[in-house]
Amino acid sequence: GGKTLTWLLSAVKVYKIDTTVCNVAICIGTNGGFNKKDNISGLVNELHIKFPKAKLFVIQGSWGWGGVSNKTESMVKEYYLGFEKLGVTIVEPPIGKIEPHGKKPIYQTIGKNLDNLIWQK
Numbered sequence: 001g002g003k004t005l006t007w008l009l010s011a012v013k014v015y016k017i018d019t020t021v022c023n024v025a026i027c028i029g030t031n032g033g034f035n036k037k038d039n040i041s042g043l044v045n046e047l048h049i050k051f052p053k054a055k056l057f058v059i060q061g062s063w064g065w066g067g068v069s070n071k072t073e074s075m076v077k078e079y080y081l082g083f084e085k086l087g088v089t090i091v092e093p094p095i096g097k098i099e100p101h102g103k104k105p106i107y108q109t110i111g112k113n114l115d116n117l118i119w120q121k
Helices: 005-013 040-050 075-084 103-121
Strands: 022-025 053-061 089-091
Touching: 005 040, 005 089, 022 040, 040 053, 040 075, 053 075, 053 103, 089 103
Parallel strands: 022 053, 053 089
Antiparallel strands: none
């Protein structure tokens, strides 16, 4: 948590290929501010290389606080459509307009929805 897409991409690049992984949930921090210049396709491509049998899911971040106080839900939705266009399943709902640190009820909902998506596929 708390890392940008660029950080996650660099971490995945040094990971070895693993054909035993079935599912990957992408949950990047909002510190990157949902930058339209993020290399979403690079991350998705690298995940497909490193985890060739995995289905990819993305958890939508939070907004409206701290460094992302100027972001809106529509901006967040637009950002995550970049993942969907590349075949990544979006997990609903987004974390939301909250400061996300700590135990939040939304995480339980997102977790249940992710579990349901994994078992449907």
